[in-house]
Amino acid sequence: MHGGEVVACGTPDEIIANPKSVTGDYLAGRRAIEVPSKRRNGNKKKVTVSKASGNNLQNVTVDFPLGQFVCVTGVSGGGKSTLTIETLFKTASMNLNGARQTPAPCETVKGLEHLR
């Protein structure tokens, strides 16, 4: 949306050799993000989305552990936004905030009572 430019392109070795690429620094180990020494353990509660089928999701069932940082990762177009924003967030905002939404389809979302 705000523009930008491709700074590096190629194999991992080519990216590592390209001084313009910050990603190359991380691939080479020249930069690193330390693993925190202290981590939250979560609160053992969870929200479960069952049989999500929006866009290309094939009846995906996922537990989201609560009280901790959670990352949803995968290839572009894999369905991360469909699962998290279109399905979970929209269903939660309807249930918790009375928002008017049209969520992507799923069978159930359980555990929303643990959220405010």
Ligand SMILES: Nc1ncnc2c1ncn2[C@@H]1O[C@H](COP(=O)(O)OP(=O)(O)OP(=O)(O)O)[C@@H](O)[C@H]1O
């Ligand atoms: N509004 C839409 N109408 C039709 N297809 C859609 C729509 N939004 C997403 N899709 C398709 O659904 C699939 C999953 O897309 P989604 O955006 O959920 O993936 P993503 O994992 O979030 O990708 P990215 O890493 O690029 O953000 C893709 O094939 C995409 O083209």
Ligand SMILES: [Mg+2]
């Ligand atoms: Mg996305």
